[in-house]
Amino acid sequence: SQQGEEDPQALSIQEGENATMNCSYKTSINNLQWYRQNSGRGLVHLILIRSNEREKHSGRLRVTLDTSKKSSSLLITASRAADTASYFCVWPLPNTGNQFYFGTGTSLTVIP
Amino acid sequence: DAGVIQSPRHEVTEMGQEVTLRCKPISGHNSLFWYRQTMMRGLELLIYFNNNVPIDDSGMPEDRFSAKMPNASFSTLKIQPSEPRDSAVYFCASSLATQLEQFFGPGTRLTVL
Numbered sequence: 397s398q399q400g401e402e403d404p405q406a407l408s409i410q411e412g413e414n415a416t417m418n419c420s421y422k423t424s425i426n427n428l429q430w431y432r433q434n435s436g437r438g439l440v441h442l443i444l445i446r447s448n449e450r451e452k453h454s455g456r457l458r459v460t461l462d463t464s465k466k467s468s469s470l471l472i473t474a475s476r477a478a479d480t481a482s483y484f485c486v487w488p489l490p491n492t493g494n495q496f497y498f499g500t501g502t503s504l505t506v507i508p
Numbered sequence: 509d510a511g512v513i514q515s516p517r518h519e520v521t522e523m524g525q526e527v528t529l530r531c532k533p534i535s536g537h538n539s540l541f542w543y544r545q546t547m548m549r550g551l552e553l554l555i556y557f558n559n560n561v562p563i564d565d566s567g568m569p570e571d572r573f574s575a576k577m578p579n580a581s582f583s584t585l586k587i588q589p590s591e592p593r594d595s596a597v598y599f600c601a602s603s604l605a606t607q608l609e610q611f612f613g614p615g616t617r618l619t620v621l
Contacts, residue, residue, distance in 0.1 A: 427608060429609070438601075438614050439551075439599070441610065441611070492564075494539060495556060495564060498543075498551040499550075500550050501550065
């Protein structure tokens with residue numbers, strides 16, 4: 397993609413394991429967000445990390461941001477079946493205020 | 509708050525028909541976004557409004573697509589005439605202009621036969 401990409405595209409793990417999803421982007425950004433989408437539903441905001449932050453935590457979520465490598469990762473610890481969803485990395489479009497590019501997403505399946 | 513409300517949730521129509529999708533943003537939010545999601549292209553921004561004014565409609569695919577926001581609590585996305593390639597899930601999202609987090613509606617699944 398010209399904008400960036402996420403990997404893996406799909407991930408299947410056992411309940412209790414950790415899940416890591418990665419995101420790479422190509423422009424300079426001042427923030428990055430992660431969203432979750434359950435099947436047939438709208439997207440839900442999970443966490444936002446700013447360019448001056450390297451790591452941020454929210455419950456079982458841990459997000460990292462490496463602006464030198466233009467990459468971010470989302471770690472879900474002690475996964476649950478309810479974490480099954482698609483996860484999207486989201487970053488601002490260049491020269492815009494609140495317009496964003498949504499990555500291709502990682503489809504996570506947590507097997508009970 | 510009920511969140512962002514979209515209607516209808518599902519729409520099946522025949523090629524050539526007019527389709528109108530509706531959205532009620534979260535009360536107090538002053539930015540509204542229309543997105544389209546397909547397997548092939550992912551989530552694409554079609555248009556966004558700030559204080560009821562269209563700011564950027566460069567994502568609207570063709571003149572067959574139009575969007576309005578007559579007031580702060582209502583927006584429509586119209587496709588006329590519709591084509592099979594318009595089949596997708598259309599999402600409306602709203603936010604405060606001063607914040608980055610967007611709140612999405614449940615989407616409208618459109619099928620054009």
